[in-house]
Amino acid sequence: MNVAVFVKYIAQGTAYTLGVTAVALPSGLVLGTLFALLAVYGGKVLRQIMTFYSTVMRGIPPIVLLLILYFVMSGQINLSPFWAGSISLGIISSAYQMEIIRGAILSVSSGQMMAARSIGLTRMQAITNVILPQTLRNAIAPWSNEAAIIIKDSSLVYALGVPEILRRAQLIGASSQSYLLAYLTAAIIYFLLVFTSSRLLGLLEKKLEIPANP
């Protein structure tokens, strides 16, 4: 058996893994940020709705939610497993990202909002110009953790038949009867992806750090 061909076959799944992540992570961030803003600034009713949403979503295993969302979506519209899976993961992630952003918003002192309003900024202007820039900086570290989780959870779309890393590892493992080598190869690829993304986000955090005297 040619090891190079073997590894290459599995590694070709990386495009799908990255693709799923590239859809799920940003869509989860947009939804999560929106939900967090509603939870913090939207008043009592919206806060309760968002808290309920987050509690339910985080209380169910991602694979179960993924299957439910997939079947709900594929029943309504004609979506490929890749898109259905990626969007579903994004929705699942939105609950976790909402909590990250909510925590980061609350860590920006309430005085910042007051000061922004005092010079005549509207609530919306204060959120976009003062609160969010500080919030997102605070959120990078916990968010990098969520990015790692999404990269790893992208393997769940395997259950929908998307030929990503794990799916391909299983296929070639079965045909070559080298399961251990196949899964180890998949493990190494996942690790490298997570490691690289964490490093990159760490650099981003450093770069965006607000200068201060020690």
Add this chain to the structure above:
Amino acid sequence: MPKPILTIKKLTKIYGSNVIFRDIDLTVNEGDTIVIIGPSGTGKSTLLRCVNLLTQPNSGQIWLGDMEITAEDANEDLVRQHIGMVFQNFLLFNHLTALENVKLGLTKVKHLNEKVAEAKAFNELKRVGLSDRAYHYPGQLSGGQQQRVGIARALAMDPRIMLFDEPTSALDPELIGEVLEVMRDLARSGMTMLVVTHEMGFAREVADRIVFMEKGSIVEEGAPDDLFYRPKFERTREFLWKITELYGKQEGADTSSKTVLPEAPLEGTPVEGPTS
């Protein structure tokens, strides 16, 4: 005929069953510097926040010039543009440089173009003596410098009145002077100011009128000399004595004056000291 910039009528603020202040009447005329003094927890800061509509009063009215800002249909964002506010803990925008802090309101609220806004912001920083710190972030500035940026940020909006909420209470003693200096210049330049502070030296020197508040009411108000030397109420006398003693200054016992500061309360008399 003095022209009132700020008129407060029968203003009342209640949190639950806790009366913060009741039936406050106060007028600030154009160019006046009014200093509000009094023990903490008497509603001084809440009063300022009501004026800036950061807190809703329960009843009463506030007029800015001849516009009632407590009216149902008042545009609070517009009102706040005309009222500058300086906070005890500065509250600069941490992610922006000093210049950007001052500029933000100019571009977003006044819709000036970048260049004009930047020039104006720079000028305001110059006015508070910080043009050499324009590109520093709040975390790189001392407390006194941060507060001066806070003043510049408020001034940049060309407010009709400036509110100061204990602007020096969070500062190290050696940094208080530079902030008071800026405020003094501002008062001299004719800015209308309403200041809550414990700085009695500043109050005596700069204030046109001092207002003594306690337990949610105005006990007494008048010219600094009247309040310091001829207070009408025993309570005013006691408070001024305590605060003078606390700050270790003989503000009241000016030797050139014929009147001497009221007798001190007996040593060891239990007193509730004013805290910041």
